[in-house]
Amino acid sequence: MAEKFKIHGGESLKGEVSIGGAKNSVLKLLAASILVKGCTKIYNVPDLTDVSIMLNVLSDLGAKLIYDKNEKSVVVDATNITSVTAKYELVSKMRASFTILGALISRCKEGIVALPGGCAIGERRVDFHIKGLETLGAKIKIENGYVHAKAPKLVGTDIYLDIPSVGATENLMLAAVTAQGSTRIQNAAQEPEIVDLANFLNTIGADITGAGTSEIVINGVKQESLHSAEYTTIPDRIEAGTYMAAVVATKGKALIRNIYPAHLTFFNDKLIKMGANIKLADPTTIEVSCRNRLTSVNFVTQPYPGFPTDLQAIAMTLLTTANGVGIITESLYENRFMQVPDLRRMGADIHQDRNHAIIKGVKNLTGATVAASDLRAGAALVLAGLMANGDTIIEKLHHIDRGYEAFEHKLHKLGAKIQRFNDEISVNNMGVLNESRL
Numbered sequence: 176m177a178e179k180f181k182i183h184g185g186e187s188l189k190g191e192v193s194i195g196g197a198k199n200s201v202l203k204l205l206a207a208s209i210l211v212k213g214c215t216k217i218y219n220v221p222d223l224t225d226v227s228i229m230l231n232v233l234s235d236l237g238a239k240l241i242y243d244k245n246e247k248s249v250v251v252d253a254t255n256i257t258s259v260t261a262k263y264e265l266v267s268k269m270r271a272s273f274t275i276l277g278a279l280i281s282r283c284k285e286g287i288v289a290l291p292g293g294c295a296i297g298e299r300r301v302d303f304h305i306k307g308l309e310t311l312g313a314k315i316k317i318e319n320g321y322v323h324a325k326a327p328k329l330v331g332t333d334i335y336l337d338i339p340s341v342g343a344t345e346n347l348m349l350a351a352v353t354a355q356g357s358t359r360i361q362n363a364a365q366e367p368e369i370v371d372l373a374n375f376l377n378t379i380g381a382d383i384t385g386a387g388t389s390e391i392v393i394n395g396v397k398q399e400s401l402h403s404a405e406y407t408t409i410p411d412r413i414e415a416g417t418y419m420a421a422v423v424a425t426k427g428k429a430l431i432r433n434i435y436p437a438h439l440t441f442f443n444d445k446l447i448k449m450g451a452n453i454k455l456a457d458p459t460t461i462e463v464s465c466r467n468r469l470t471s472v473n474f475v476t477q478p479y480p481g482f483p484t485d486l487q488a489i490a491m492t493l494l495t496t497a498n499g500v501g502i503i504t505e506s507l508y509e510n511r512f513m514q515v516p517d518l519r520r521m522g523a524d525i526h527q528d529r530n531h532a533i534i535k536g537v538k539n540l541t542g543a544t545v546a547a548s549d550l551r552a553g554a555a556l557v558l559a560g561l562m563a564n565g566d567t568i569i570e571k572l573h574h575i576d577r578g579y580e581a582f583e584h585k586l587h588k589l590g591a592k593i594q595r596f597n598d599e600i601s602v603n604n605m606g607v608l609n610e611s612r613l
């Protein structure tokens with residue numbers, strides 16, 4: 176059944192919200208857990224479609240899983256890995272499952288993983304992953320849409336990435352954990368999720384230094400020395416940024432709990448320049464508020480610690496009603512302005528030329544029926560719906576469910592008028608949003 180959101184805009188968000196575990200970290204921690212011939216327990220696992228897909232990938236490989244949604248934990252028992260194949264049916268649904276390749280190479284010396292193909296936001300190639308694994312000594316063939324990698328003996332070496340790719344850095348780190356000797360990844364990605372993966376790997380017995388800088392060194396260890404452990408995933412900085420923007424967008428005031436403010440420095444800085452007030456309430460809580468109309472800013476998306484591409488669409492929504500003209504340059508993906516046509520339908524004044532968008536702030540947005548085209552574009556439309564006059568219907572929620580746990584419930588607790596419904600219930604019959612049904 177196609178589910179949709181109905182949002183009645185104009186409410187200021189107030190109260191507090193707690194941020195869950197980082198999607199883009201936990202997916203890789205789950206992949207990494209197959210390195211251990213035994214059990215690992217991961218805490219702070221959000222309930223997301225993407226997490227379910229990764230659990231299916233692990234289950235197909237023979238891992239036994241216990242997912243406790245109340246405790247938000249997953250136990251992965253990877254004592255027996257009975258298959259080295261990650262099927263197209265799963266990898267095509269979620270590109271992050273390609274990270275299983277490095278983990279399989281480390282654990283089983285072999286991996287057969289479907290090539291993910293492109294996706295809505297861009298071509299998203301995996302050539303750096305493949306080139307790096309070959310540099311480590313893997314023999315790779317691409318046949319029938321699958322990457323077949325054999326690596327009876329990987330030998331540590333220097334690998335230079337043409338761009339600091341998050342996924343390539345992760346796949347290479349995973350493969351190098353049990354390689355002979357030292358691997359040095361230069362121009363490595365520096366995202367907090369990379370640091371989290373390195374910390375997890377060190378917790379199970381790997382020897383990795385430099386994560387969070389552009390040079391990561393992985394000293395190979397014996398597979399047998401990797402051991403069971405428990406680990407807690409870092410908070411999701413993109414989920415946190417989304418709620419901060421939602422509070423600012425609606426001229427509200429709220430505490431955002433369970434975050435690492437240092438992971439959002441660049442984004443916070445832009446919000447403050449736009450007129451938001453951001454105060455540290457305690458080391459993992461910030462207070463966000465905004466009273467006046469925002470002022471436009473310009474930004475360029477960049478690898479961490481630059482402005483995160485995953486918050487670009489959300490920040491664009493803020494610019495749609497800000498005072499002045501803002502220019503966004505998207506430097507990571509070829510096609511990440513998918514939200515533009517729908518924002519225009521809601522009254523935004525946006526001119527797009529290739530990877531540049533010029534946003535002239537209008538007085539207000541108006542509700543419309545729109546559709547999520549990818550995860551972050553979908554979240555941007557939710558924000559637009561919260562800001563707009565009148566009702567907004569958002570279709571294709573499956574994109575949003577990939578990355579925002581209990582989105583409507585958390586927003587509702589902050590005072591938003593938002594409801595999920597499916598086609599069986601006529602929107603006209605819903606009348607005033609019935610909060611008891613949320």
Ligand code: EPU
Binds near residue numbers: 509
């Ligand atoms: N690229 C290549 N060749 C490669 C690898 C990457 O050309 O071998 C290009 C990509 O096409 C892209 C750019 O390099 O244009 C950056 O890609 P990167 O590898 O850094 O991204 P990723 O690992 O595929 C992760 C996140 C994305 C996030 C990016 C950038 C996960 C599961 N995904 O993707 O998150 O946008 O890093 O920060 O970790 C999201 O959560 O909505 C999302 C898309």
